[in-house]
Amino acid sequence: MRPKFVVDVNVGRLARRLRMLGYDALFINGLNDEELVRIALKEERVLLTKDSGIMKRRVVSNGDIRAILIESDDVKDQLKQVVQALHLEPTSAPFTLCIECNQPLIPLKKVEALDRVPQYVFETQEQYMQCPLCHRIYWRGTHWQRMMAELEDLVRG
Numbered sequence: 432m433r434p435k436f437v438v439d440v441n442v443g444r445l446a447r448r449l450r451m452l453g454y455d456a457l458f459i460n461g462l463n464d465e466e467l468v469r470i471a472l473k474e475e476r477v478l479l480t481k482d483s484g485i486m487k488r489r490v491v492s493n494g495d496i497r498a499i500l501i502e503s504d505d506v507k508d509q510l511k512q513v514v515q516a517l518h519l520e521p522t523s524a525p526f527t528l529c530i531e532c533n534q535p536l537i538p539l540k541k542v543e544a545l546d547r548v549p550q551y552v553f554e555t556q557e558q559y560m561q562c563p564l565c566h567r568i569y570w571r572g573t574h575w576q577r578m579m580a581e582l583e584d585l586v587r588g
Contacts, residue, residue: 433524434517437470439480444506449513450533451578453524457533464488471496479513511585521585526569526578529562536560536569544568 435455438446446458464485471478478498491498499516501509514521539559556570
């Protein structure tokens with residue numbers, strides 16, 4: 432079973448990276464510690480935080496919820512820590528979730544992308560995905576290539 436995450440505001444950028452890998456990573460700006468713990472417990476999510484106070488809570492120390500104290504300020508190092516701590520497969524389902532709102536992406540016909548993506552993109556790309564919630568459109572351009580290279584670096588260690 433693929434783990435799901437709830438991400439504290441102090442490591443919010445990490446949620447986007449986990450989504451890039453295809454992991455459900457809930458991030459709601461402004462949640463307090465109590466709400467984070469409640470969500471982690473109720474939804475069986477791994478809590479990711481830099482807040483050592485959360486790690487001292489009974490539900491964490493007795494193992495009711497799994498929490499990881501993130502050590503680095505660098506998002507790449509944060510991602511590497513989570514991947515290593517949980518032995519995640521970083522390339523099992525990449526680019527299947529919206530990196531903005533965590534929703535599963537759905538295929539979008541090329542004709543439906545017309546006038547919704549830059550003209551050059553429309554002329555050079557054949558495959559598109561769209562978030563059903565925020566309607567953001569994704570394609571495999573240079574940004575995708577950079578993210579794939581980052582994933583490959585992560586796999587190599």
